[in-house]
Amino acid sequence: MSQTKLALHENFMVCVIFCERGSIRVADKNIEVEGSIICIKPDRYHSVVIPQGGAEILYLDGVKLPDNQDDFTQLCNDWTYIPEAFHNKEHCKIDTFRNYLNAKEVVPDKTLLTILEELYTSPLNRMTQDELAIKLGLERSQALKYFKDVTGQTFRRFKKWAASISVTSNVFQGQIIGHAGIDAGFSDAAHISKTAKALFGITPSVGINSLRNISTLVKYE
The missing domain is CATH 1.10.10.60 (Homeodomain-like)
Structure with missing residues (x-):
């Protein structure tokens, strides 16, 4: 399978894309960010290029990123285990990730x-x-x-x-x-x-x- 492009669109929620092999490219008209884990602010029009091998896209309801954070942010590889934690419903690991991204720690309602x-x-x-x-x-x-x-x-x-x-x-x-x-x-x-x-x-x-x-x-x- 060759690389795949996601056309220009906007997410309703905070979005994090994980790619095990190669790098994802996220871009708008002015900015392009490349990495294996990319966090995208909601309501930002952007396109995505996913390499051969695919990627996992996770949406995080209720997460509020800091106002001064870039629209597209490369995250460190310490978070590569998160997709598996989602599938296994390992809530402690997910909470840790959510709190890392949140502008301030939020107790879930x-x-x-x-x-x-x-x-x-x-x-x-x-x-x-x-x-x-x-x-x-x-x-x-x-x-x-x-x-x-x-x-x-x-x-x-x-x-x-x-x-x-x-x-x-x-x-x-x-x-x-x-x-x-x-x-x-x-x-x-x-x-x-x-x-x-x-x-x-x-x-x-x-x-x-x-x-x-x-x-x-x-x-x-």
Whole structure:
């Protein structure tokens, strides 16, 4: 497999790309960074070149990078074990990584993390704003503000993101793209491809052959 390019796109969450062999190149119109582990700030348009052998892409809900951190940052190789820790749900290791990236140490809100897990795993349920407020024990406008403060995204935008992650994860696990999309609330394969291209810079059908995995982990036990 030759190198793969992820077209210009913006992530909704802090994104870290891990590559075991070779280097990833992340760039916008003015900056290019190369390395085996690259951290990308959310809401920054960028493209990515992944070498032969693929890469793992991890999204970190609730992590807030320092304001003065560069849009694209090369991380040291001490963190190469993180993808395996995600797959094995080794929460202590993941917390250490999250706290390293965070501008300040944050104690996870387990109620909100449970809500995020539900949005990722059951996007077809279409949780409403009122349901969010009840789960958080807050008035609706307060719940929406709190949700945005913690995740960095509006509730509506996050639901779109979670549905896209759900589709991508299920496709990596072997589900047919069309079926995965319908299960997540998308109308058809074209809708899935258009959304994935905008969010990840690549369609699910290409991504399954070019990446090792796209992951997000929010459940704490």
